[in-house]
Amino acid sequence: MAAYLEDFAQTENCKKIVLYSGMSRTAAHHFWEKHMKYEKRGIVFKKEIT
Template sequence: MEIKELKTKTELLSAFPVMKQLRTHLDESSYLALVKEAAEKDSYRLFALLEEGKITAVTGFKPMITLYYGRFVWICDLVTAEDSRSRGYGEKLLTFVQEWAQAHGYESTALSSGLQREAAHRFYENKMAYQKASYVFKKDL
């Protein structure tokens, strides 16, 4: 098992089939454009967990500073391939992000999760000891 940062176009595209399971609204070209822009403008980083050379889970995150959270890492994306779930891959990636954040001087990690993703909520709260801190509101413009 290996966790690897994805940087090249080929590496980023190799993660798309797994990411698509979470971000179903994206096609390959919009995914690639958004990842590149987020990396350039917002310090977004994308990592994959590989099992025997195959990407089984991915996470994207970005370091941030706000008055509410202080210095923290926002976990934008975390998904395990459907055929690889319940094997501890999400836990390994989330632990990796937490360790990365701590090693780089950040005080916490945070994420949002869709209201319908009840199994994910149980995972975050019961397995990974995350607490509900707020509601996230969105308005399309």
Template structure:
């Protein structure tokens, strides 16, 4: 392994190694919840990639190939996070450059992602470092299950 490389994580052991980094973004998940949900997501096409530096997971991205009317074939980035103690060292940019190439090889027209409104530092990174543009809002409505039926 070089001092810095990116690869897809496909085993539970690799997923567990990435959990401490991903949990910095998805703080509400325990490790077991993360693994359980990741298994289901993986069956639906979600793929987890990590950038390693000297053998340690530094950045993680969770993605899926998607097709829809407004983006055509695209790579959707569901999760993107760099360890808090390793930010501003270019790791996120390197991971996204890898994913851009990976998406091009799979005939994607674009890369898209969603980001919380409060994540202004992330927005600056996407726009200034990655050359992405804001183009829409995402709306969400929680569905409450009726467990009395």
């Protein structure tokens, strides 16, 4: 699936792919960084306003 997404993005002249992953999913983070060569770029902060 990731290969399809990357191929599609390239054919559509996209400049980047952004992936969001929960902070607790450390195994997934390792997979994307080490096996798929994605780069961790930051942390997202969120606050619910009720």
